Amino acid sequence: MSGTGSLYQELILDLSRHPRAKGLHDGADASSHQVNPTCGDEVTVQLHLDGDVVRAVRWDGEGCAISQASASILAELAPGLTLDDLGSRIALFRTAMRSKGRIEPDEELLGDAVALGGVSKYTARVKCAMLPWVAAEDALAHRAA
Amino acid sequence: MTLTAPAAPALSTDEVLALRRDFPLLQREGLVYLDSTATSQRPRQVLDAEVAYVEHEHAAVHRGAHTLAAEATERFEEARGTVAAFIGADDDEVVWTSGATAALNLVAGAIGNASAGRGGAEADRFRLREGDEVVVTELEHHADLVPWQELALRTGATLRWIPVDDDGALRMDEAARIVGPRTRVLAFSHVSNVLGAVNPVADLVALAREHGALTVLDACQSVPHLPFDVRTLGVDLVAFSGHKMLGPTGIGALWGRREVLNALPPFLTGGSMITTVTMERSEYLPAPQRFEAGTQPTSQAIGLAEAVRYLQGVGMERVAAHEAAIGDRLAEGLDAIDGVRLLGPRPGAPRVGLASFVVDGVHAHDVGQVLDEAGVAVRVGHHCAQPLHRRLGVTASTRASGYVYTTEDEVDRFLEATVQAVRFFGVRS
Ligand SMILES: Cc1ncc(COP(=O)(O)O)c(C=O)c1O
Numbered sequence: 095m096s097g098t099g100s101l102y103q104e105l106i107l108d109l110s111r112h113p114r115a116k117g118l119h120d121g122a123d124a125s126s127h128q129v130n131p132t133c134g135d136e137v138t139v140q141l142h143l144d145g146d147v148v149r150a151v152r153w154d155g156e157g158c159a160i161s162q163a164s165a166s167i168l169a170e171l172a173p174g175l176t177l178d179d180l181g182s183r184i185a186l187f188r189t190a191m192r193s194k195g196r197i198e199p200d201e202e203l204l205g206d207a208v209a210l211g212g213v214s215k216y217t218a219r220v221k222c223a224m225l226p227w228v229a230a231e232d233a234l235a236h237r238a239a
Numbered sequence: 240m241t242l243t244a245p246a247a248p249a250l251s252t253d254e255v256l257a258l259r260r261d262f263p264l265l266q267r268e269g270l271v272y273l274d275s276t277a278t279s280q281r282p283r284q285v286l287d288a289e290v291a292y293v294e295h296e297h298a299a300v301h302r303g304a305h306t307l308a309a310e311a312t313e314r315f316e317e318a319r320g321t322v323a324a325f326i327g328a329d330d331d332e333v334v335w336t337s338g339a340t341a342a343l344n345l346v347a348g349a350i351g352n353a354s355a356g357r358g359g360a361e362a363d364r365f366r367l368r369e370g371d372e373v374v375v376t377e378l379e380h381h382a383d384l385v386p387w388q389e390l391a392l393r394t395g396a397t398l399r400w401i402p403v404d405d406d407g408a409l410r411m412d413e414a415a416r417i418v419g420p421r422t423r424v425l426a427f428s429h430v431s432n433v434l435g436a437v438n439p440v441a442d443l444v445a446l447a448r449e450h451g452a453l454t455v456l457d458a459c460q461s462v463p464h465l466p467f468d469v470r471t472l473g474v475d476l477v478a479f480s481g482h483k484m485l486g487p488t489g490i491g492a493l494w495g496r497r498e499v500l501n502a503l504p505p506f507l508t509g510g511s512m513i514t515t516v517t518m519e520r521s522e523y524l525p526a527p528q529r530f531e532a533g534t535q536p537t538s539q540a541i542g543l544a545e546a547v548r549y550l551q552g553v554g555m556e557r558v559a560a561h562e563a564a565i566g567d568r569l570a571e572g573l574d575a576i577d578g579v580r581l582l583g584p585r586p587g588a589p590r591v592g593l594a595s596f597v598v599d600g601v602h603a604h605d606v607g608q609v610l611d612e613a614g615v616a617v618r619v620g621h622h623c624a625q626p627l628h629r630r631l632g633v634t635a636s637t638r639a640s641g642y643v644y645t646t647e648d649e650v651d652r653f654l655e656a657t658v659q660a661v662r663f664f665g666v667r668s
Contacts, residue, residue, distance in 0.1 A: 097612050098608055098609050098612045098663065101608065102605075102608075102663070107664070107665070111665075132620050133603065133604055133619065133620040133621065133634070133635045134620065134621045134625055134628065134634045134635055135602075135604075135634065135635070136634070156634050157602060157604075157634075158602035158603075158604035158605045159601075159602060159604075159605045159664070160604070160605070162602075216608070219604070219608070222604060
């Protein structure tokens with residue numbers, strides 16, 4: 095199970111059992127609901143802002159270990175970032191995920207998302223890892239001005 | 240059609256191993272293919288039949304007068320006859336479609352056209368108006384649900400559904416309340432692609448008949464797996480797909496009673512389905528050509544006929560007996576694993592050769608990943624049946640599905656890998 099082991103790093107298994115920042119809070123400045131049509135997994139991501147800076151990300155949803163862990167990692171990474179920074183981190187994460195294993199997520203910019211690096215070799219699972227990040231991106235795009 | 244007392248012996252291990260040699264893909268090292276409900280693998284004979292046709296006889300069918308075109312048309316119509324005989328039908332009652340989805344959309348679309356006033360007096364019986372009801376079941380594949388939703392929205396008819404119980408069995412007490420004088424169409428599947436259970440066709444047909452409703456059977460998971468005879472089932476229309484029964488993709492069929500087909504207005508229109516065309520209007524051919532607009536998938540039809548001959552060579556009674564054995568082994572094995580919830584019929588109850596399950600606290604995608612690592616190909620997700628999954632209280636499940644070529648050994652390898660998956664995600668720790 096070496097391949098599966100590289101996909102499911104200890105952190106991922108741990109976060110899927112003990113998620114962070116899960117559960118929506120009233121008063122979000124932006125939010126987005128995303129569905130993975132192949133498996134029906136769903137996630138809602140909320141952005142709580144202080145002006146131009148992310149104060150908190152809250153999320154809720156149902157899905158596989160990868161998508162659940164990915165949501166927790168995003169929620170821990172985002173606070174303190176400006177909206178522009180968050181957007182560029184999402185783009186960086188996407189590049190790593192689409193790289194088919196060639197690009198490791200940059201730890202300095204993406205924090206615990208390095209633990210998701212193994213996902214990019216499993217094209218069928220990239221959508222799982224991306225789902226919460228796509229939701230955050232969509233929330234950014236549709237943020238009430 | 241009973242699975243509990245098979246009319247023929249199941250296939251022996253040696254027989255299955257001999258069959259497997261016909262399937263090039265199954266020679267792939269380390270692969271345990273348990274996704275035949277999604278699509279089956281094809282024997283060499285089917286591939287060869289397609290190639291032979293393309294190499295020696297291919298031309299446009301039902302168009303043109305040269306010798307080659309005549310030969311191709313003959314092969315194409317022979318293929319229709321082979322498939323028709325396989326389901327107990329007459330040749331002119333079998334309409335080629337690209338698959339079951341296309342067949343079901345054809346029926347819903349034709350009823351929609353009738354409802355818009357097309358088809359003259361004969362089509363009156365199909366016309367839907369506000370207050371009419373179309374009834375489906377809660378366990379349908381999206382292909383037998385979404386077209387009916389669209390039809391209802393277009394015509395003002397109401398869509399209703401027969402619910403299932405906690406085991407996914409149709410609530411026949413509810414069916415008797417729901418199917419009534421307003422019911423114009425009752426569409427349901429013969430065998431659930433998620434649960435493997437065989438639905439009570441005779442009871443549903445009796446209910447529909449009592450109220451004069453048209454019956455549409457999604458036979459995607461029965462024609463490939465059970466002896467199938469349209470006359471004894473008593474339904475009006477039947478849809479199935481070739482790629483789920485050892486045949487090619489891009490080919491399937493709609494069967495309909497002759498008088499039903501010939502009264503339905505066309506759905507797709509264009510070449511090869513008309514008699515006379517003027518700039519203002521057109522006259523249409525009778526069935527089946529009326530529903531076969533455009534150039535048809537000829538080599539695929541010939542491949543499907545060869546798949547049918549292959550299945551007839553094994554014998555559908557024996558296919559069914561083999562599947563019942565595989566289904567039992569899957570269900571019993573899964574039910575014995577701590578932390579696994581088997582969906583659908585309990586072990587020992589009739590089912591075809593498939594079983595879906597959930598692992599407590601572990602998502603189907605994650606289960607499937609561990610199985611894939613062990614070389615076991617299964618389906619994870621909602622299997623195009625979101626409402627059924629929602630009703631059973633899960634978003635996704637894992638489905639293992641076999642066919643004539645599935646060995647007991649493969650089932651056991653799958654079960655071992657499932658135990659590993661349960662352990663890996665720590666359910667038993
Ligand atoms: C029960 C059932 N109905 C309909 C379909 C749709 O068949 P197809 O995708 O071949 O059109 C399938 C298979 O996907 C099925 O299992």
